[in-house]
Amino acid sequence: MIHVSSLDELKEALSSESDHPLALVPTMGALHSGHVELVRHAKSRGFHVALSIFVNPMQFGPGEDLERYPRPLSADLDLCQKEGVSLVFTPNVSEMVSENSSIRVSHPVGSLYCGAYRPGHFDGVLTIVAKLFHLFSPDIAVFGQKDRQQLFLIERMVAELDFPLKIESVKTVREYDGLAKSSRNRYLSESERLIAPFLYGRLLKAKEEGVPKNHSDQQAWLQEISKNLSTLGFRPDYVSLVDRETFLPPTRDSSGLILLAAAWLGKTRLIDNLEMDE
């Protein structure tokens, strides 16, 4: 496994990899079994895997957890080694983002749902992901479905700007009790950790209930879900139903619906989502 931190080293390392089909797994580190599944997905399809670890300041807002975001580099590198990653890139902030960095890639859906509560977050994501795509020129890039809005936006970016690569996604990996794996779960206190899985639980129950047919019933249903989450001890940012193709509110023509939720437990913000039609 090659581990590089500078852009020059990266270029050199990639030129030695140029004979192999390459998969890029962009991460913010603090790797867990969700990330491992992304690596395994790529390897099972015959790709060499490059994994980037970069806590991208562009996607954190003022007052968010940029400073306290976990950075267990040594454990991350061990895990990459164990999983057969070929190349790990851990860039310095200064080579990725300068104070003059002003170009942004954006999409209107980036200001909805999580974007409404984290202004500029998705612009920061898309911009850094575009940069990583150019640096690595991978054949595929692999993302998790837990960050569903992020996945949608990256897919749109690749399609509309004709990036010469394919986006593949992997199902959300969950703890034994249903909690979606997340680097931020380690922020949870013991009692919060006991409540946390009920976020997914409420989405599962919503799927069982079935999506109401008309708009006003849907709104009442979403409010009820949000109220239930509050009763359980969450502070919901939003519970929203979206068309899987447009990530906009459902219409009569919607071929599939996704229920999205973001909710706080203490100082930890959790997100999850569930397809309503699968």
Add this chain to the structure above:
Amino acid sequence: MIHVSSLDELKEALSSESDHPLALVPTMGALHSGHVELVRHAKSRGFHVALSIFVNPMQFGPGEDLERYPRPLSADLDLCQKEGVSLVFTPNVSEMVSENSSIRVSHPVGSLYCGAYRPGHFDGVLTIVAKLFHLFSPDIAVFGQKDRQQLFLIERMVAELDFPLKIESVKTVREYDGLAKSSRNRYLSESERLIAPFLYGRLLKAKEEGVPKNHSDQQAWLQEISKNLSTLGFRPDYVSLVDRETFLPPTRDSSGLILLAAAWLGKTRLIDNLEMDE
């Protein structure tokens, strides 16, 4: 010379070109000797030249000249053939831009100068240029210095997003009387055509005068230039002095300054610029 119009044909044509270093010359057609210089620049450096002709609706605002923009395709193709262009791409609008095209690449300088008078114009330019870069994967792309703000923004995009290519630029080509070559010059009436070269003339005079040292003198000087243009029969949108590195107002640290102007003659909008320190 290969001429293709669909994305599928383009991919096929490019795969047969993949052994040669490739230069992309993105244009809106209505080719003139300014474009020819871009092609010759690339050829003189040993590149095969791909030239795209696409009147990009994303960069035209409501009420602008999208419909009447000249599209002399047959003459353009003849010129490309004569200049030894290897590949001409004339995409259909529907394959480049759909009603769902919502991703945008932007930079704050894109809302200044021409961008202040043409909201969304530079986002439209950057977005389509990013797409063309991904479609062609050229080694270099060549642009004219007449569209100086556009050149600045494309250079920033390539640098900040690490596009794997180099931007090269070619000096503005001018008519015998100094008027910058432009596809829009053909809109000028006979009498407007006689006045038009005075735009460049006034920039040359400004350079002779020299840039005033302090900010308030600079402002008065710019206003005087604008007033002179009005007296000559122009309706100036703006006359601005910018730092060549930042495209923002000059500071004490500015290492070079560019004078930019945009002005209307009748129904034709002309732009020009001049380095003040060369």
